[in-house]
Amino acid sequence: MPSDDDDLMREFLTESRENLHQLDRDFVELEKNPRDPHLLGAIFRAVHTIKGTAGFLGLVKLESLTHIGESQLSRLRDGALTLDTQLTSKLLAMVDAIRQILTSLEATGSEGDQDFSRVVQELSGIGVAPRPDSTPPAPLLPVRAATPPPVPLPQASGPSLPPAAPTESAARNGAADTAIRVDVALLDRVMNLVGELVLARNQIMQFGLTSKDAGFVNASQRLNLLTTELQAGVMKTRMQPIGNVWNRFPRIVRDLANVCGKKVTLELDGTETELDRSIIEAIKDPLTHAVRNAVDHGIESQERRIEAGKSAVGRILLRAYHEGGQVNIEISDDGGGLAIEKIRARAVERGLVTGERASRMSEREVGHLIFLPGFSTAEQVTNVSGRGVGMDVVKTNIEKIGGTVDLSSRPGLGTTLKIKIPLTLAIIPALIVTSGGERFAIPQVNLLELVRLEGAQARRGIESLHGTDVYRLRGNLLPLVFLNEALRLSSVGASEDVRNIVVLQADDRQFGLVVDGISDTEEIVVKPLGKELKGISAFAGATIMGDGRVALILDVLGIAQRANVVSPSRDRAIVDRAREQRSLQDTREALLLFRVGKSTRMAIPLSMVARLEEIAPEKIERAAGRDVVQYRGAILPLIMLGRELLREPSAEGTAPLLVIVYSENGRSIGLAVEQILDVVEEQITVRSQASREGVTGSAVVQNRVTDLLDVHGVIRRFDPSFFNRKEAA
Amino acid sequence: MTDSRQLCTFALDGLHFGVEVVSVQEVIRYQDMTKIPLASSMVRGLINLRGQIVTAIDMRARLGLPAISDEQQPMNVVLRTNDGVVSLLVDEIGDVLELDGREFERPPETLSGVFRDVVLGVYKLEARLLLLLDVERIIALGSQAAQRNDGGTASA
Secondary structure: OHHHHHHHHHHHHHHHHHHHHHHHHHHHHHHHOOOOHHHHHHHHHHHHHHHHHHHHHOOHHHHHHHHHHHHHHHHHHHOOOOOOHHHHHHHHHHHHHHHHHHHHHHHHOOOOOOOOHHHHHHHHHOOOOOOOOOOOOOOOOOOOOOOOOOOOOOOOOOOOOOOOOOOOHHHHHHHHHHOOOOOHHHHHHHHHHHHHHHHHHHHHHHHHHHOOOHHHHHHHHHHHHHHHHHHHHHHHHOEEEOHHHHOOHHHHHHHHHHHHOOEEEEEEEOOOOEEEHHHHHHHHHHHHHHHHHHHHHHOOOHHHHHHOOOOOEEEEEEEEEEEOOEEEEEEEEOOOOOOHHHHHHHHHHOOOOOHHHHHHOOHHHHHHHHHOOOOOOOOOOOOOOOOOOOHHHHHHHHHHOOOEEEEEEEOOOEEEEEEEEEOOOOEEEEEEEEEOOEEEEEEHHHEEEEEEEEHHHHHHOEEEEOOEEEEEEOOEEEEEEEHHHHOOOOOOOOOOOEEEEEEEEEOOEEEEEEEOEEEEEEEEEOEOOOHHHOOOOOEEEEEEOOOOOEEEEEOHHHHHHHOOOOOOOOOOHHHHHHHHHHHHHHOEEEEEEEEEOOOEEEEEEHHHOOEEEEEOHHHOEEEOOEEEEEEOOEEEEEEEHHHHHHOOOOOOOOOOEEEEEEEEOOEEEEEEEOEEEEEEEEEOOEEEEOOOOOEEEEEEEOOEEEEEEOHHHHHHHHOOOHHHHHHHO | OOOOEEEEEEEEOOEEEEEEHHHEEEEEOOOOOEOOOOOOOOEEEEEEEOOEEEEEEEHHHHOOOOOOOOOOOOEEEEEEEOOEEEEEEEOEEEEEEEEOHHHEEOOOOOOOHHHHHHEEEEEEOOOOEEEEEOHHHHHOOOOOOOOOOOOOOOOO
């Protein structure tokens, strides 16, 4: 008999926990649609269920607490009360109180001795003073109808989860017939066994390759198929919808937004996306961190949002979807974006980077600084954030489970944090490579592409850049790491005639890993290494191959760090140099150099030049006070740059006029200059900012100071409607 | 110290060692193994023990003894430890001996180097001395690695 009660209690606890999560969510939702009869009904039933079972189990406190809640809810439902923020907070306080009692029940078996009388009082105080016109209005909707409507809640779809808010006993029985609760430890054990089975299967398949026995080959094929299906099936039992983690976010966002004095709505997209249980556990905290961050740092204050012409209500979108065997999770806000300059300054102030390096960093790189430990731009330490722990925790925790974190931000429009994580941790697809006579597995997650160089290419393709080997991959320099060297393996089997480059992604960098041979991709079962080997950062674990031998799994990030391709925060000098080279190439631009007036050298990007024309001075006509020429059957307005920019009189004479024709959407305008000097391809480093109108800045081109012409600005000044009309056209 | 213990014994470079038999999972012949680059020289490699990956520790290297000759294949003494299963590579396996606590003595103060770190004590058998090893210390691979080749001073 007592064991029956225990079972009942256990069941009650698990079930109530799920109900509470749902309650949090529903209340937040209800605050937005206070009259939604379905929501009200669902909330009412959930509270009612807890109350009923609490009464049955003799949990006095819980019963009285839920009783008050229930009666307020029923008044809400009948329309005698309307829900406002205050009431929601009080009702949520009740949910918290229930949660505390449950926790104490779980831990000690008793309801605990906390005093919830304040919660009860506050709740029961609501609406006691009857409102002036307290004639009970007619029920808004006949929700009291005997049979509750089908529960319209987004239900957890995992097979191991019972419906979130079962109410009628019939419904519950129905659920019990199709779903059972399974101890997670049992599932873990089954998963391990399947892992073993996969290995045994791989071994048997190996024999199958060399066997002549048709019966054996057939049997092994069948075993292969069955194992694959079994693996998928068992994996599925461990899958849970990500909604299970997200359940708590509406509440967190609501509470946090209230504390910060902001208005924030949270949208969830892809709640049904499934993930392995172990991963769900692992991402809970990082995601919570990230969401809190989005509310606290991402979304601006209401005033600032209105100033910026945005809706006062901030928006946070959580999105999850499967892509290429991975799960992507995005946390976007429509806030102010990252304050790049503030971050830069803060990072320097905190000594995380040198000022000189910070000034050279691109916006994207600066954005990634927030992942450094000890970083925070919050001016004050609030209880929300500003302690300098946060984003680095998010990053390390995600990386711990083999995931990656990326950040993109557009000033004024918001920030998106993109997290990629593997579906499961136990069995992963991997590329098998050989080096120094040993086999290694590289997790597919890190793999970008494979490059094979043969013959002359193999010898010439790899270039040395001050001791660092690089390969030009589609015009970008790819730093190379030789696995043999990185692991201090003997280079037997390495051939000079063939080079295999495995292009990998580590952190935000790409690098090429040069290996002796590339075998195949395989599903491998990840096994941890013993403590005595944990110190070697180059390996993430080990696995057993088809032939029964052990192969090591490479930790791509670890290898990159060992080889200094990426280094953890401190010294990135080598890489920075390599990257500088790369960005040098990126910003290389073809420029058209020309002379304006007597001696001013100017340049514009060649890409902006439609044509160059020579026009005889006598062809120039005047129309509407402007110089124009007839050009290709249309009228081409001319901007005399010397006159417009330098106030120098245009040279009189018979020399033909040189005109740079700029076109946009069928409309053209001519920029008359004195002399076309050259076309150069050069990296532009803007040395000084705009010193005068019509110039975006100055740079040294061909060792001479050259002004960069602000083409758009000049045209707009000359003809303010040039770009508008184009848009209308 | 009158309690008796059962020790699984083995030989290394002419010396006799023992570990408590309760910590021994099994004794197996030499297995093919996968080398671990960058690992300490005391770690010989990884073996696949029925689907379980086990680190093999070269006991000669661990104790700073000269390496085993090429034609001789070591044996695996597989141990269950607090940190999972590890294997000790030894020259030869001896008997399981039941030993009387009265025969036991703390290692002499003059014992130095790695031996001082890993030897719990000495059993004075009639024909020879048997050194009782501390398994947890062995697999911790010690900070003062076995480079200092000053083992073998276990003469009492």
